[in-house]
Amino acid sequence: MRDVEVVSRHAGLSRAMFSTWAVVVYVFLFAPILLLIAFSFNANKYGTFPFTGWTLHWYGQVYGDYQIRDALSTTLKVAFQVTIISTIVGTAAAFPLVRSRLPFRSGVRIGMTLPIMIPGLLIGVSLLVLLTDVFHIPLSPQTAVIGQAVYTTPFVLLLVAARLQGFDPSLERAASDLGANTYRRLRHVVFPLIAPAVFAGALFAFTLSLDEFIITLFLIGAHNTLPIYIYTQVKFGITPEVNALASLLLLASLILLAFAFTLPLVARRASLAVRRRRVA
């Protein structure tokens, strides 16, 4: 873009202005999170300014708190079930969406991905009425699983569909020519190719489920997941213990997402390496 700079008279000035703006934006995006993490190490028992010294005390408290342990185990149980359901349903749904000649395909696509766009609040209250008032199912972590799966499945669906789209159909035709039946085509051709997207989708669903708040709030009844626990604590004000718990949760979701994003890359590299070895 250098030649743009030559013709523009105030090039240096506008460059400086835009760069300053970028710094402001990044500070705006990261200051709240970094401050939260900093406060979690602060000895001040009100969990805010001023800094009165570094401590790991609050992390120790998080570790010893049985309510948090309870919430953690519920969170993980829900997240595992949500991951399994949404991975299977999302992957299966991606096939007709990409491959079949469904009537109203674009309408079906919008319908299937609508839960991403619809505010979680509406998913939560509508499922609350449906489950309790129509089906008379008592609220439990299982109802929260249903609600969260409604929201996470479209993410898996979109990831797998994108992968299926970029998939050479002649590979499958070649497999049929060589006598492979539907199962073997799926097992040896299709699945290895879409596997990175399926795993990335599963990790995605797991992370989304860990952090999901609003749908869970309506559907979980008397139980707590970690976000629900934090919410009930926040109502009474900031505590350093919640700051510590929040920092741990942030760290967990960042690690999981790093996996979800790098997994397809790693898988591609590994499969390339394997292929090269076979050739050699």
Next chain:
Amino acid sequence: MDYNVVHRWTFDNYHYFFSVPTYMRTVWATLWVSFVATAITILMAFPLAYWLVRYVRKSLQGVFLVLVILPFWTSYLLRVYSWINILGDQGAINRFLQWTHITHAPVSFFLYDRPAVILVLVYLYFPFAALTLYASLERFDWNQFKAALDLGASPPTAVTRIMIPQMKAGIVTAVIFVFIPVLGEYLTPQLVGGTQGVMIGNLIVNFFTGAQYTRGAAAALLIAALIVVLLVIFRRSLEVEDPTRA
């Protein structure tokens, strides 16, 4: 009066909703807050996208983009919560003001009001807008920009007359991606909005927790209908971003 659901078709719940002035005020307040938050988000995100595409080396653009999206992938609840740490009665701003003896008692101005809601909403949905605007600006042909400058246009004129008209689809997508989720916000007004910042989402929750299911359903369907109408109207420009359409 009991609150059991009576199974009979009726428009009474909608009629009731529209007849209560407080509810209508909340509807308008919600639309206003969503509008302002969306406008600020786009106005903040555009210069950032412009900076990224024009001044940052291609190899580094990806890194800066990931940095924008990173906060978005962390917990939604925690991102709202992190602002209470800053804006609250005991938060960073108040502590700072008291520490420097500008004020002696905590000032609630920073929290429990509409500006705080808008600030946090902008924070929450900024990555959506930045990402979409970047994607749209990245496809822009800078030769046209150069041509405009050669023909004597100032850079601002080139941006408004040449660049922005070509980014229309991207801008519409960004607006939709911010405006729609904001319409259904519940947590942000609940945690930082106080009585002044109430939005439709809070109203719906109040109906449901008060076991007024039918009235809550009416209010919920109003938002859902609005969202679907917006999506249908802008479907054309949204399809550009659909990953299932390679």
